[in-house]
Amino acid sequence: MSWSIGLHLRDHLADLVGYNEADRSQLKRQYFYPQMNVESMLGSILQELNLRDIGNLRLYTDLPYRLAIKNYGGEAAVLITSGFENWLEMTAPIKTPYFTSVPRRHSMPIERDLFFGVTERVNASGQVEKAVDLTEMEFLAAKLQMNQIKNVAICFLHSMLNSENEQRAKEFLESKGFRVHLSSQVVPHETLEAESVDEKARFWSAILNAYVFEQFASQLKKIQAIFEPRLSSNGVISIGKFPLDDVLNGRVSLLQAGNQYYDRLADKFARSSPLFHACVDGFALLHGGKRRQSTWLSMFGPVAISAPAFFLPRIHPLTLLSKNFMTPIGFSSEIASYDPGPMVFGRGLTPTFFDLIALKIDPQDEAVAARVSDPRNGRGLQKFKEQLSVYKRIFSQAQSLSDEELGDQLFNLGCEILRDEIRVNLADSNAVNELLICGPLAATLAKPLRARLIDDLSESPCFD
Amino acid sequence: MLRLTSPRIYEKCHSLLGPFRRAALLTVDFEILYLRPESLGDIGTLPQTTEVSFKYLQLADGDITLTSDPYSGGTVVNSPTLVMGVGHLTKKSGTNKGKVPAELLIASRLTFPAKVGQPKTIDDEGLRIPPTPIVSQGTQFNTAVIDALKSHPLTPNDFIPRIENEVAQLLKLRSHLKEELNSDLFDRANVREFLLNSEREFARQLEEISDGVGECDLDISDSESLHLKAEIHDGRVLFDFTGTTPGKNVFITDSSTMGAAIGTFISLMKRDIPINTGVLSRFEIKAPKGSLVNSTFPRPVYLGHTDGINFLGNAVSLALSRIDPKLGWAMSGPSHGSLEIHFKNGASHYFSLPVGVGATSHGPGLDGAYPWRRFVLPHSIELLERKFPIQFIHCGFRANSAGQGKFPGGHGAAQSFKVLDAATISWTFLKPPRKPDGMAGGKNSQDSEIVVQHVGSSSGPAAGKKTTLPLFGKMTLSPGDIVTILTAGGGGYGVDE
Numbered sequence: 012m013s014w015s016i017g018l019h020l021r022d023h024l025a026d027l028v029g030y031n032e033a034d035r036s037q038l039k040r041q042y043f044y045p046q047m048n049v050e051s052m053l054g055s056i057l058q059e060l061n062l063r064d065i066g067n068l069r070l071y072t073d074l075p076y077r078l079a080i081k082n083y084g085g086e087a088a089v090l091i092t093s094g095f096e097n098w099l100e101m102t103a104p105i106k107t108p109y110f111t112s113v114p115r116r117h118s119m120p121i122e123r124d125l126f127f128g129v130t131e132r133v134n135a136s137g138q139v140e141k142a143v144d145l146t147e148m149e150f151l152a153a154k155l156q157m158n159q160i161k162n163v164a165i166c167f168l169h170s171m172l173n174s175e176n177e178q179r180a181k182e183f184l185e186s187k188g189f190r191v192h193l194s195s196q197v198v199p200h201e202t203l204e205a206e207s208v209d210e211k212a213r214f215w216s217a218i219l220n221a222y223v224f225e226q227f228a229s230q231l232k233k234i235q236a237i238f239e240p241r242l243s244s245n246g247v248i249s250i251g252k253f254p255l256d257d258v259l260n261g262r263v264s265l266l267q268a269g270n271q272y273y274d275r276l277a278d279k280f281a282r283s284s285p286l287f288h289a290c291v292d293g294f295a296l297l298h299g300g301k302r303r304q305s306t307w308l309s310m311f312g313p314v315a316i317s318a319p320a321f322f323l324p325r326i327h328p329l330t331l332l333s334k335n336f337m338t339p340i341g342f343s344s345e346i347a348s349y350d351p352g353p354m355v356f357g358r359g360l361t362p363t364f365f366d367l368i369a370l371k372i373d374p375q376d377e378a379v380a381a382r383v384s385d386p387r388n389g390r391g392l393q394k395f396k397e398q399l400s401v402y403k404r405i406f407s408q409a410q411s412l413s414d415e416e417l418g419d420q421l422f423n424l425g426c427e428i429l430r431d432e433i434r435v436n437l438a439d440s441n442a443v444n445e446l447l448i449c450g451p452l453a454a455t456l457a458k459p460l461r462a463r464l465i466d467d468l469s470e471s472p473c474f475d
Numbered sequence: 476m477l478r479l480t481s482p483r484i485y486e487k488c489h490s491l492l493g494p495f496r497r498a499a500l501l502t503v504d505f506e507i508l509y510l511r512p513e514s515l516g517d518i519g520t521l522p523q524t525t526e527v528s529f530k531y532l533q534l535a536d537g538d539i540t541l542t543s544d545p546y547s548g549g550t551v552v553n554s555p556t557l558v559m560g561v562g563h564l565t566k567k568s569g570t571n572k573g574k575v576p577a578e579l580l581i582a583s584r585l586t587f588p589a590k591v592g593q594p595k596t597i598d599d600e601g602l603r604i605p606p607t608p609i610v611s612q613g614t615q616f617n618t619a620v621i622d623a624l625k626s627h628p629l630t631p632n633d634f635i636p637r638i639e640n641e642v643a644q645l646l647k648l649r650s651h652l653k654e655e656l657n658s659d660l661f662d663r664a665n666v667r668e669f670l671l672n673s674e675r676e677f678a679r680q681l682e683e684i685s686d687g688v689g690e691c692d693l694d695i696s697d698s699e700s701l702h703l704k705a706e707i708h709d710g711r712v713l714f715d716f717t718g719t720t721p722g723k724n725v726f727i728t729d730s731s732t733m734g735a736a737i738g739t740f741i742s743l744m745k746r747d748i749p750i751n752t753g754v755l756s757r758f759e760i761k762a763p764k765g766s767l768v769n770s771t772f773p774r775p776v777y778l779g780h781t782d783g784i785n786f787l788g789n790a791v792s793l794a795l796s797r798i799d800p801k802l803g804w805a806m807s808g809p810s811h812g813s814l815e816i817h818f819k820n821g822a823s824h825y826f827s828l829p830v831g832v833g834a835t836s837h838g839p840g841l842d843g844a845y846p847w848r849r850f851v852l853p854h855s856i857e858l859l860e861r862k863f864p865i866q867f868i869h870c871g872f873r874a875n876s877a878g879q880g881k882f883p884g885g886h887g888a889a890q891s892f893k894v895l896d897a898a899t900i901s902w903t904f905l906k907p908p909r910k911p912d913g914m915a916g917g918k919n920s921q922d923s924e925i926v927v928q929h930v931g932s933s934s935g936p937a938a939g940k941k942t943t944l945p946l947f948g949k950m951t952l953s954p955g956d957i958v959t960i961l962t963a964g965g966g967g968y969g970v971d972e
Contacts, residue, residue, distance in 0.1 A: 094891075095856070097871030101829065101843040101888060102854070110515070110742040112792070112804045112835050114844055135860035169857055209855040336676055336749055337482045408479055408672075420479050424486065431490035431651075440647055 013066035013243050019272055020049065020072045023349050024291055024378070024451060025056055032066070041451060043291060043378035045349050045356050049230065053237050065241050068248045074230055075223045075269035080310065081348070084120055084222035087162040088155055090180060091214070093128030095168070099214055103312050117310040120222045125158065127151050129167070129180065137172030143179045152187045162190045164221040166214035170195035190261055192221040197264045197315060212306045212313040219314060220265045228259055251275065270318050273297060277319030280449065280465060285442050287433065287462055289450035291365070291379060292329065292349070296322045296433055299442065324432045326425055328452065329353065332362040340402040342425060354398065355383055357391030366395045367422040368455055375454035426459035433460070480665045481672045484508065485749060487660065491651050494644060496849070497584035501525050503577055506670060510750040512738065513849040515784050516550045517584065518750055519734030523548030524556045525582040528606040534560035536575035537613025537649060539642060542606040545597060545728055546772045551780045552601040553587045557638070559645045563656040579652055579661065583641055587631050588825035591815040592901040593947035594775035602629040613646055673753030678710040680744060681757065689797030693790050694908050698723050699767055701787065705794035712740060714791065715761040722767030724946070725783040725905070726774035733760045735784040738847065739791040743802045782905035785809040788847050789911070796914060805833035805878065806911035807846045808887050808963030810923040814902040816865070824863055831877050831885035831920055831964030833911065840885035840965035842872045864896035873921070873961050880917025880967025887921065887962040894931070894952045901949045910963070917967030924961045931955025
């Protein structure tokens with residue numbers, strides 16, 4: 012018996028589909044363990060399913076993105092054309108969306124002191140005007156070693172036209188034992204014209220790859236170790252379409268590997284209609300059609316990736332509900348994580364949109380519904396309801412409402428914001444009427460978002 | 476049925492106007508429901524442009540006007556504004572029978588590169604378009620106007636396609652807003668309640684600030700100075716600019732002055748405060764006609780509406796810090812160092828750089844940022860080098876430009892580039908007599924400078940020399956010459972122990 016497994020894995024969620032080539036049996040499970048780490052969750056799942064003889068495991072994970080966004084990457088350094096050491100920081104977006112005397116940028120994934128200038132230059136025609144000087148590289152390598160750096164991003168101007176200088180620096184650093192991520196290699200050339208790529212996007216892509224590499228590789232190795240005893244003799248693991256070894260050896264862009272799930276969703280469902288992915292730790296809108304985007308606008312700046320056209324709404328399942336100008340309980344710009352987590356799981360102290368969703372959870376969203384109705388969470392649910400009651404007392408507009416009605420109103424407000432964002436972000440606003448929805452919160456959100464639910468095994472995004 | 480009307484109106488405006496970078500939504504009674512500014516001036520000028528356009532052109536549903544006239548409420552001539560009416564009920568009698576009267580007004584502003592130099596009048600700054608109808612009832616384009624704009628020598632190359640794209644965006648928004656007008660969300664009662672709730676909440680937040688009077692005098696140049704008396708009393712804020720001199724080089728319209736004063740005040744509250752009529756009703760601005768803060772046609776306003784309003788923001792924060800020290804904010808660099816370069820083939824590019832932000836009583840200032848500006852012209856080193864005969868040498872923070880203190884100011888920015896072909900530059904920047912001040916014992920920062928190293932000139936008096944440029948001007952460059960733009964750092968706050 013040999014299983015082909017598709018596994019979409021996030022921090023606390025696993026969406027697993029399987030097909031057994033011998034008896035043609037099929038398997039589909041969704042697991043949601045808001046208080047477990049990935050390894051424990053996988054251990055528990057494999058024990059329950061008792062899967063053996065796995066011939067093919069195709070893993071989908073957006074971990075590289077989450078590591079970058081949450082600043083959970085590791086120590087890395089950047090070598091950049093001399094004179095431009097602060098260029099990326101200076102052009103990074105300001106995170107406060109309003110005018111303030113204390114404007115701030117998101118904290119940079121790599122500290123300013125770890126951006127090193129290299130005396131090199133390729134001109135706008137692609138000619139090397141100043142070659143990399145190996146004596147200078149020797150000095151920089153010593154600095155990198157002193158800072159215990161393992162991963163280095165190399166970001167030289169015009170390296171898309173001529174990568175000679177980047178390659179030379181790479182060879183030198185690799186000979187010293189560093190893992191090197193080149194800005195000229197992170198962009199999938201088949202999808203992007205050299206002329207259209209802003210160097211910032213290319214540089215950020217190399218930098219974020221360097222930044223998340225250690226943590227991502229370590230996580231993949233743990234997953235590999237969990238599955239290894241259950242693989243058949245010639246069993247293989249891949250990350251989307253990329254062989255695991257290529258990812259572990261840095262031969263493919265980690266961000267590109269982390270984007271495979273959206274690619275899959277787009278190929279399978281969003282060919283003509285827009286698709287809303289309602290996950291427990293993030294929402295995403297795929298625009299539909301064949302349109303692809305060459306950059307992802309991250310909190311640091313543009314990042315070069317090749318992805319189906321997508322949009323991340325500002326309302327997130329874990330958006331914290333807190334006081335804003337208009338109301339004592341509104342949708343803030345802060346996002347919680349599962350640690351401490353939504354109040355309904357008894358761990359958080361501030362309500363999130365997820366808590367409102369939990370009050371309305373549709374039984375069809377089995378994995379989430381099972382956790383929300385778990386009697387062990389009774390206290391959390393109760394605390395959240397008590398919190399709503401407190402808000403109601405200080406919210407003059409809500410005083411005529413019952414606690415339950417206030418919960419309903421806030422849930423509806425969150426869904427209304429989401430729907431408004433979806434329709435203004437679609438090129439054709441009428442396409443909102445063809446919206447499809449999938450994911451672990453899909454059944455609950457389908458009606459308020461007026462979307463059509465995708466739900467059967469043959470349509471699982473992980474299923475080949 | 477959703478009943479949380481005030482949060483809903485706010486969120487609805489925020490989401491629906493999401494794709495617009497500089498925009499305002501008003502009722503036809505000129506109540507501002509929502510405003511998204513990209514510069515301080517927008518806070519006063521976006522509503523003013525909308526009002527002027529509606530009053531003079533009687534916009535109905537789907538009608539769109541275009542204007543770039545600072546003296547019709549606009550900001551600078553390179554930032555045209557489109558104003559559109561949206562309504563949903565057809566008029567059954569009287570004049571304009573059969574038309575759908577506007578119930579809401581949308582203004583959206585675009586940013587084009589500026590024409591930099593030493594203008595004598597507003598018409599030297601570019602194409603000044605008075606409020607002009609360009610679309611009627613959502614479908615009929617005024618082709619005569621579009622054709623006239625296309626053939627005008629001062630019209631930027633991408634002007635018409637960008638205007639057409641913006642019109643398409645506005646018409647998409649119109650269909651969304653019509654849906655909302657069919658529901659009861661924007662009913663009079665709901666709008667009134669929303670504005671009243673905003674005013675109440677803002678008044679409550681004003682209670683956290685001390686009452687009092689703060690004054691300041693700041694010289695902009697040897698012959699221009701700004702006098703400001705700020706007063707906070709009983710939940711109301713007054714900014715009185717009486718005593719400010721007439722302008723010589725710096726001219727600001729009254730609506731821009733209003734925006735700059737209110738915007739700076741709101742910046743100091745360090746919270747996301749919605750800008751609507753409820754909040755604005757708590758402010759009063761006195762800007763004497765003929766002074767540099769209430770300039771009149773045909774004065775040129777580019778310098779005033781860019782660096783000038785940044786300087787005005789510094790004056791407002793200084794005056795307010797004298798009322799309540801917790802509002803203390805050392806000066807930020809006022810000038811973005813506007814410079815335009817022209818090449819023989821007719822190509823040109825506009826440069827503008829971020830500045831160092833002043834430190835506050837709460838912490839250090841930010842390096843290289845736009846404290847009162849949200850738009851940043853697209854800027855890629857590689858794309859510029861491919862498009863123009865220039866090569867960048869440096870682009871980053873300007874070392875040692877920040878004022879020291881318990882909390883240091885932010886560093887300014889520095890950018891150097893070499894021209895690879897003969898070129899002409901024109902520039903303008905504000906350089907007040909004093910460097911940006913620190914506060915509460917914090918040190919001043921370095922001020923702005925533009926320097927040309929005539930590396931490429933082999934003959935003539937400038938050959939091989941370094942020239943520090945005056946505040947305005949025009950200069951011819953030879954291949955190999957290097958231009959360096961340095962912007963000011965922010966002042967420090969408190970004594971560095």
